[in-house]
Amino acid sequence: MLPRRDHIARTVKNNWLLLTCLEERWKLIKLDRSCVQMIPTQHNLDSFKYMCQNTGSAENSDKEPINMIRRLGGLAILHSYIMKILVLLLCSAVAVTCGKVRQGRKFPDEFVFGAATASYQIEGAWNEDGKGENIWDYLVHNNPDAIADRSTGDVACDSYHKYKRDVEMMRELGIDSYRFSISWSRILPTGFPNQINEAGIQYYNNLISELLKYNIDPIITLYHWDLPQALQDLGGWLNPLIVDWFEDYVHVVYENFSDRVKSFITINEPAQVCYEGYGVATKAPLMNVSGIGEYVCARHIALAHAKAYHLYNDVYKPQYGGVCGYTFAVGSTAPLTDSEEDKYAVELMVQQQWAIYSDPVFSKDGGFPKDLLELVAEKSAAQGFPKSRLIDFTEEEKAYIRGTSDFFGVNHYSGALASFSLYTPQAVPSSMDDIGVGQMVPDDWLQSASAWFQKMPDSMYITLKLIKNRYGDIPIYITENGWSSYGGIDDDNRVDYYRSALEGVLDALDDGINVKGYYAWSLMDNFEWLAGYTECFGLYQVDYKDPERTRTPRKSAFVYKHIIKTRMVDPDYVPETTVMTIDEGH
Numbered sequence: 001m002l003p004r005r006d007h008i009a010r011t012v013k014n015n016w017l018l019l020t021c022l023e024e025r026w027k028l029i030k031l032d033r034s035c036v037q038m039i040p041t042q043h044n045l046d047s048f049k050y051m052c053q054n055t056g057s058a059e060n061s062d063k064e065p066i067n068m069i070r071r072l073g074g075l076a077i078l079h080s081y082i083m084k085i086l087v088l089l090l091c092s093a094v095a096v097t098c099g100k101v102r103q104g105r106k107f108p109d110e111f112v113f114g115a116a117t118a119s120y121q122i123e124g125a126w127n128e129d130g131k132g133e134n135i136w137d138y139l140v141h142n143n144p145d146a147i148a149d150r151s152t153g154d155v156a157c158d159s160y161h162k163y164k165r166d167v168e169m170m171r172e173l174g175i176d177s178y179r180f181s182i183s184w185s186r187i188l189p190t191g192f193p194n195q196i197n198e199a200g201i202q203y204y205n206n207l208i209s210e211l212l213k214y215n216i217d218p219i220i221t222l223y224h225w226d227l228p229q230a231l232q233d234l235g236g237w238l239n240p241l242i243v244d245w246f247e248d249y250v251h252v253v254y255e256n257f258s259d260r261v262k263s264f265i266t267i268n269e270p271a272q273v274c275y276e277g278y279g280v281a282t283k284a285p286l287m288n289v290s291g292i293g294e295y296v297c298a299r300h301i302a303l304a305h306a307k308a309y310h311l312y313n314d315v316y317k318p319q320y321g322g323v324c325g326y327t328f329a330v331g332s333t334a335p336l337t338d339s340e341e342d343k344y345a346v347e348l349m350v351q352q353q354w355a356i357y358s359d360p361v362f363s364k365d366g367g368f369p370k371d372l373l374e375l376v377a378e379k380s381a382a383q384g385f386p387k388s389r390l391i392d393f394t395e396e397e398k399a400y401i402r403g404t405s406d407f408f409g410v411n412h413y414s415g416a417l418a419s420f421s422l423y424t425p426q427a428v429p430s431s432m433d434d435i436g437v438g439q440m441v442p443d444d445w446l447q448s449a450s451a452w453f454q455k456m457p458d459s460m461y462i463t464l465k466l467i468k469n470r471y472g473d474i475p476i477y478i479t480e481n482g483w484s485s486y487g488g489i490d491d492d493n494r495v496d497y498y499r500s501a502l503e504g505v506l507d508a509l510d511d512g513i514n515v516k517g518y519y520a521w522s523l524m525d526n527f528e529w530l531a532g533y534t535e536c537f538g539l540y541q542v543d544y545k546d547p548e549r550t551r552t553p554r555k556s557a558f559v560y561k562h563i564i565k566t567r568m569v570d571p572d573y574v575p576e577t578t579v580m581t582i583d584e585g586h
C-alpha cells in the first residue's frame with residue numbers, strides 16, 4: 001500500500017525531503033528518475049500530481065526505491081524521535097547520492113546550445129537601404145502611447161550595422177547555433193516579390209557568412225511578427241491570400257539562403273500572431289476582433305505554415321538537406337486542485353493557448369482540437385452566429401497540414417494554475433469565454449520584470465512532458481527560454497532561472513524526451529514589443545544611451561558559457577572575471 005494522501009501536507013510543512021520520500025506514485029517517479037530533482041512545495045503540489053497523472057508510468061518498476069519509501073513512510077507515522085533521526089539520516093544519504101548523480105549529469109555531445117533574437121527587436125535601420133515599413137514600424141510611429149516607454153525599434157540594438165559584434169559575442173559564449181529572423185519587408189519592401197531589395201539580401205548574406213566563418217550554425221525564423229504593412233493594409237493574417245503571399249516570400253528566402261542555412265522555422269508563436277494580434281490586441285496590428293479574428297487567423301496561419309513546409313520539403317530539402325519546423329509558445333499549465341474538473345480545465349487551456357495551432361500539425365488525426373471545436377460551435381449558436389466561429393479544416397486540408405514539421409519548436413517561459421473556478425468574465429465572444437477557464441499564479445513564484453512572467457517551479461520539465469504526452473516521441477528544440485529583469489550586470493535571478501530550466505532539460509533527457517537543443521532568449525537586451533526597453537532579457541546588456549549600443553556581458557553570460565563548455569549545470573560555479581574572452585576554437 002502506498003503512503004496516504006494526507007501525509008503530503010503534514011510532511012511538506014515538516015521536511016521536504018521526508019515529503020519526497022513519503023509521496024505517492026508520482027513522487028516515486030521523481031526519486032527513480034533523478035532522485036530529488038523536483039523539490040515539492042505546497043504551491044507546486046498540483047503540478048506534481050498533474051505530471052504524475054499524465055505520465056502513465058506512475059507504477060514504477062523499480063521496486064527498491066518504492067520499498068524504501070514505504071519503510072520511511074511507516075517510520076514517519078510512528079512519530080518517534082529516534083525514528084525521525086534515522087529517517088533523516090537515510091534521506092540525507094539518498095540526497096547525497098542523488099546530488100552526485102545530478103551534478104554528474106551531462107548534456108549529450110550532439111545537444112545544440114544557442115541564443116535567439118528577432119529582426120524587429122534588434123536590427124534597427126528601420127528605413128535604411130530600401131527596407132519597407134512593417135506593422136511594428138507602423139504601430140510605434142502611429143500609436144506611440146501603446147509602447148510602455150514610448151520607444152521604437154528604429155535603432156534598437158543597431159544589429160543591422162553591428163552584426164559582427166553580435167557574432168563576436170556568440171563566439172565569446174561558445175554557442176553552436178544562432179537563431180535569428182528575417183525581416184520580410186527588408187527583403188520584400190512591398191511584401192510581394194515584384195520588388196526584391198538586394199541590400200536586404202546582402203545584409204543577411206553578410207550575417208550568415210560571419211556565422212559560418214566561426215562554425216556557428218544559422219537557424220532562420222521566417223516570420224517573427226513583422227508583417228509588411230502593405231500586406232496588413234490588405235487584411236494581413238485575416239486575408240486567405242496570406243497563405244500564398246507567405247509562400248512567395250519564403251520562396252525568396254529559400255532561394256537565397258538555403259544553400260548555406262540548414263534549419264528554418266516557419267512561424268514564431270502563431271498564438272501571439274493570432275490571439276494577441278487579432279484577438280486581444282496586445283501585439284501588432286493591435287486588431288481587436290476577439291473570438292473571431294484569432295480563429296480566422298488560426299486557419300490561415302496553419303495553411304501558410306504547411307505551404308512553406310511543403311515548398312522546402314519538396315524543392316530545397318532534396319537539394320540541400322536541412323530541416324523545417326514550427327515554433328509555439330507553451331506555458332506549463334497545471335490544475336489548481338486535484339479535481340477532475342480542474343484537470344479538464346488544463347486540457348481546455350492547452351487547446352486554447354497552443355494546441356489549436358499545433359494539433360493540426362502534430363496530432364494523429366490533424367485538425368483543430370475536438371473539445372474546442374465543440375465548445376466554440378455551441379457558444380456561437382447560443383450567441384446567434386449562423387455558423388461556428390471556428391471552422392475545422394476539410395479532410396484534404398487536414399492531410400495537407402498534418403506532419404508538416406521536422407521538429408517541435410517550443411518557446412517556454414512560465415506557467416499558471418488553471419481552473420473553471422477562476423474564470424472571470426471576458427469579452428463576448430472570445431476564445432477565453434469559449435472555454436470558460438481562468439488561471440492564477442501563486443504569490444511565491446518569483447516575479448520577473450514582465451507582468452506575464454513568474455518563475456513556476458519545474459516549469460521546463462513540466463512543459464516538455466506536456467508536449468511528449470500530447471504528441472509522443474518527436475524531436476523538440478527549445479527555441480526560446482530566458483528571464484526578464486529591469487537591467488544590471490549582476491543578474492542572479494537570471495542565472496538561477498537558466499540553471500533551473502537547464503536542469504529541467506536534463507530531467508527530460510533522463511526521461512527519454514527527445515530534446516535536441518536549447519536557445520537562450522536572448523543574446524542581448526532588445527525591444528520587447530509593447531514593453532519597449534523596460535524589460536531586459538539579454539545575456540548581454542545593451543546601452544541604449546550610447547550611439548554605439550555597447551554590449552556588456554552579464555553574469556548569466558559567463559554562467560551560460562560555462563554550462564556550454566562543461567556541458568553540465570554546476571550550481572556552485574561563480575565566474576571569476578567580468579572580462580569576456582574568446583576561447584580557442586571559437
Ligand SMILES: C[C@H]1O[C@@H](Oc2ccc([N+](=O)[O-])cc2)[C@H](O)[C@@H](O)[C@H]1O
Binds near residue numbers: 121330480537
Ligand atoms: C520574451 C520573448 O517572448 C516571446 O513571446 C512570448 C510571449 C508570451 C509568452 N507567454 O508564455 O506568455 C511566451 C513567449 C517572443 O517570441 C520573443 O520575441 C520575446 O519577446
